[in-house]
Amino acid sequence: MTPLLDALLLNAGYNAALVAIGATLLGFAAGASGTFLFLRKRALVSDATAHATLPGVALAFIVMVALGGDGRSLIGLLIGSAITATIGLVLIEWIVRRTRLAEDAAIGAVLGVFFGFGIVLLTIVQTMSAGRQAGLEGFLLGSTAGMLYQDAVIIALGGSLAVFATWLMRRPMTLVAFDAEYAAAMGYDVRRIDLLMMGLVMAVTVIGLKLVGLILIVAMLIIPPVTARFWTERSGRVIWIAGAVGGVSGYVGAALSASAPAMPTGPLIVLTAASVFVFSLIFAPVRGVAAAVIRHRRFQRRVHRRQGLLSLSRQEPIREPYTLRLLAKDGLIRADGVPTDTGRAQAAKVARDERRWDVAREVHQDAGLTGRYDGLTPIEEVFTPDEIQEFDRRLGPPVAVGGLG
């Protein structure tokens, strides 16, 4: 564990520390700016954007070599990738607006075609004399090991700008994401906001290309927002939680990869984010699977308890084993199934409740309140004490259940 600890404490050398900081910043930026794409139900647009960067990288290289450079200037390659990614985004938007093809078909078409064209260009680059050592393949899966100080600066600057822009535009983007028609009625230009949202994602994609590669940057944009959504119902918080999930994943993933040989950074960052996702899927307080199971069990218990008590009050035999166990555990019946005093008292109360509900339904036929009868809610929660007294007056005196002796 020592190498991992060293890496986590940024003690594993200059380069490892640089990568860890870069990955943290990138993760934060990707998580935050991916949020609105997710809320707008367009998560996979990022997939097309990422794949559409490839022809740009190759074209930029070819152009730079043709102009006499060595073609490896990172800024040049990133500008190229941004250009083709933007063309890809505009094409998706154009296909969806002008033809009857659905958005997923447009995304898939742009993704496959741009990537294919990028590969064609890559094979051209490989045959160029300058292209053999260009290492453009690194853009497919990321090449963290060769990260330089200036790469980290690009990530830091670009990432902060993306987060700042996300924060600045959070109101209109939230509106558009949740109710585009309402946003349009409020006077917002939905199309422009959509394009801006995608532009942000495009920027983060381009920034992250060098670090995690074009295929895995998609994960950094999608997984943190989906994870964050489990923990809150408020869109403003989703941004920050998603950023935090992305940042922590970037940091831990980079540290893991620095701590052992043959551990590629990009995949480890993604797998870290995926573990946080799985944890959230199971343990998130309201939306998690565990919470849902507990809710379901609790509901089941209430139904069984209620039905069991009703059966007691009517002196009907209970055969359902779960009900029997439940009543016995709560001390309402003895091991042989005979109700205890508490059980009798509770059963009487439940039976009275039921009779009160019967009366309530007669009295309040159109009140809407009786619609809240689900067999579980105590009547005191729906009607005032005065009303309940009125029901009791109509019912007559309480009757003991199950005999008194």
Place this chain on the structure above:
Amino acid sequence: MGAEFVQFSLTPILIGTLAAIACALPGNFLILRRQALIGDAISHVVLPGIVVAFLITGTLGAVPMLLGAAGAAVVSVILIEAVKRLGNIEPGAAMGVVFTTLFAGGVLLLEQSDTSSVHLDVEHALMGNLESLIWFRATGWESLLDPVALASLPPELPRMAVACAFVIVLMLVFWRWLKIATFDEGFAEALGIPATALGLGLVITAAIAAVAAFDAVGSIIVIAMFICPPAAARLMTNRLERQVWWSVLFAVLSAVLGYVFAGYGPLWFGSQNAVSAAGMIATVSGVILGLACLYGPHRARLGVGREDAAT
């Protein structure tokens, strides 16, 4: 069109064409059901499937590879469904979470194991090696009748032919069911058609087509062929039967033209080196789709007039 063509170009073109058809056919239904991106997801998870199959069997034989890839495809479909239902997450995001994670796992496994020393790497998985599937023993067209020469056909060709035939047969058998279930799931269920099972079957068929094609031509073609030819076909006609025929035509056109452009195109520009055939096939299919978007007779949304569509 002499001996050289038969030896070097005939088999890759045939394999590419069969792969394109096998992917385009299920693609027609995936597009109509708004599941176009399933092909994308499948082609990413094939990588971990192949790596796991290699780690278990220790060989690069075709059968374990295909089984591993198909297994991964089924696992990913189940996982996507589970994430969607358990987490109450919209389909696109669920798909994104699952396939990127599995892909990352595949890359990690690949780096951790010694598989990169044998011929199994990410680039190969992405680009395929269509160009290398040449027919060594062929001496000309007459080799097509020569059993000795036929025995040396690249094994990818018969494999792809079987996969393609399998997809076609399934399509013919389930045609009516597929058609009804695709357009009106509720009606299909009322008729007693097991629509859910049919949907899963469609995805598995797509996975089989993808995996078979993946082995020979790489994942780029798979993604493009699932979507571009059927999407272009959809803009040509309003009838499903004709759409399927159009998609087959477009798939064949993309494969043949793409291969020819990749192999001979650079020569026209005075370059000696061929470019990636798989990438070129995807590019040509994109050009076809672009033309269909611009000029296809049924390109506009129903109810949107020409004038609306032009604004």
